[in-house]
Amino acid sequence: MSCPENFDPAFYASRYAWSESPDDPTGVAAKLLIRMALVYRTIERELEADIARHGLTPSEFGTLDMLYHRGPMLLGDIQRRLVVSSGGITFLVDRLAAKGLVERKACPGDRRARFAVLTPEGERFVEERFPAHGRFVTELVSGLSEEEQVELTRLIGRLGRSVKEHTAQDEG
Amino acid sequence: MSCPENFDPAFYASRYAWSESPDDPTGVAAKLLIRMALVYRTIERELEADIARHGLTPSEFGTLDMLYHRGPMLLGDIQRRLVVSSGGITFLVDRLAAKGLVERKACPGDRRARFAVLTPEGERFVEERFPAHGRFVTELVSGLSEEEQVELTRLIGRLGRSVKEHTAQDEG
DNA sequence: AAAGATTGAATGCTCAATCTTC
DNA sequence: GAAGATTGAGCATTCAATCTTT
Numbered sequence: 001m002s003c004p005e006n007f008d009p010a011f012y013a014s015r016y017a018w019s020e021s022p023d024d025p026t027g028v029a030a031k032l033l034i035r036m037a038l039v040y041r042t043i044e045r046e047l048e049a050d051i052a053r054h055g056l057t058p059s060e061f062g063t064l065d066m067l068y069h070r071g072p073m074l075l076g077d078i079q080r081r082l083v084v085s086s087g088g089i090t091f092l093v094d095r096l097a098a099k100g101l102v103e104r105k106a107c108p109g110d111r112r113a114r115f116a117v118l119t120p121e122g123e124r125f126v127e128e129r130f131p132a133h134g135r136f137v138t139e140l141v142s143g144l145s146e147e148e149q150v151e152l153t154r155l156i157g158r159l160g161r162s163v164k165e166h167t168a169q170d171e172g
Numbered sequence: 173m174s175c176p177e178n179f180d181p182a183f184y185a186s187r188y189a190w191s192e193s194p195d196d197p198t199g200v201a202a203k204l205l206i207r208m209a210l211v212y213r214t215i216e217r218e219l220e221a222d223i224a225r226h227g228l229t230p231s232e233f234g235t236l237d238m239l240y241h242r243g244p245m246l247l248g249d250i251q252r253r254l255v256v257s258s259g260g261i262t263f264l265v266d267r268l269a270a271k272g273l274v275e276r277k278a279c280p281g282d283r284r285a286r287f288a289v290l291t292p293e294g295e296r297f298v299e300e301r302f303p304a305h306g307r308f309v310t311e312l313v314s315g316l317s318e319e320e321q322v323e324l325t326r327l328i329g330r331l332g333r334s335v336k337e338h339t340a341q342d343e344g
Numbered sequence: 345a346a347a348g349a350t351t352g353a354a355t356g357c358t359c360a361a362t363c364t365t366c
Numbered sequence: 367g368a369a370g371a372t373t374g375a376g377c378a379t380t381c382a383a384t385c386t387t388t
Contacts, residue, residue: 028318028321030306032321035325035329035332036328039332045255047205057377059379075348076348085379085380086348086349086380088378088379088380090349112347112349112386113387114348114349137201140201141331143331144330149200152328153203153207155323156204156208156211157207157211159313159316160210160211161315162313163215164214166311167312231356248369256356256357259374262371262372262373264356282369283366283370284371285365
């Protein structure tokens with residue numbers, strides 16, 4: 001307690017900590033991303049905690065949900081959607097298989113590829129546990145009116161497009 | 173190519189993949205969080221890539237930036253701001269020390285505590301390299317007008333408060 | 345050669361236990 | 367006993383290399 005505290009909440013993001021200069025446009029942009037990082041990572045921690053109660057990682061959760069709603073998927077497809085490495089998706093499906101929730105199946109027509117498929121047990125798992133997570137999500141954002149939620153969704157979409165435009169050159 | 177593609181971009185988030193039901197309020201909430209996850213994680217990857225060009229992780233970057241703008245900080249203070257574990261902050265400062273950018277210093281008045289301090293080399297590092305990152309950040313969001321950026325920042329702040337309210341009970 | 349998946353090493357992190365100091 | 371920091375084990379992930387199939 002004899003050492004400096006200078007706690008200045010929400011000034012620095014959880015992981016990205018740029019300085020703010022309230023007057024110039026740089027400040028506005030930085031402030032936006034800092035706050036987004038701060039809020040998003042708070043949400044992420046809450047969701048992860050909720051998912052962890054079912055003994056799953058977020059990637060496992062996402063995989064199960066995709067397989068439930070879309071049916072069998074190639075490992076590569078899951079990989080691209082989850083944005084993990086090719087090694088990562090192999091290990092991920094291994095884990096789900098060890099839990100008895102998912103199986104690999106051969107892909108007729110391309111013997112390099114493998115499908116991931118929900119087992120009956122996996123299907124039951126999703127049906128029993130995922131609805132509660134959905135209710136949790138709804139609660140988290142319920143401080144905003146539905147109109148605000150829609151407007152926020154729209155603006156974030158515009159932000160996403162801006163990001164894509166300004167990074168497209170890198171990958172071209 | 174003989175296997176199903178069914179690519180349906182932006183339907184599933186990068187890590188959290190709930191189904192969307194466009195009509196009920198659950199759908200609105202889920203859509204918001206899915207899109208936020210998708211966009212935020214895209215941004216995060218871009219920023220990480222930019223930071224990695226300087227040989228830093230995001231946490232290292234954040235630490236250096238904090239130390240530069242705030243001066244010496246206790247490890248525990250950095251830890252709380254970065255939202256990492258106590259073991260994590262020790263390892264993080266170890267890494268920065270190994271790179272010669274940061275030093276530990278004793279805290280007069282509390283011999284349990286340690287300060288992290290920027291070395292002269294660390295100070296030079298920040299001054300030379302961080303401005304370019306700031307410009308990168310500004311560019312990423314430049315597809316939005318300044319008014320939109322301000323409005324988005326405001327709404328995200330409200331979202332953050334909503335999340336905090338609806339999770340405060342857990343910790344009480 | 346290129347694409348899909350797998351393996352093994354390395355990494356950044358968390359968690360639990362420990363040590364020192366208050 | 368509680369707080370600040372450190373240590374070591376465990377873990378999900380990435381990266382690079384490899385194998386098979388196209």
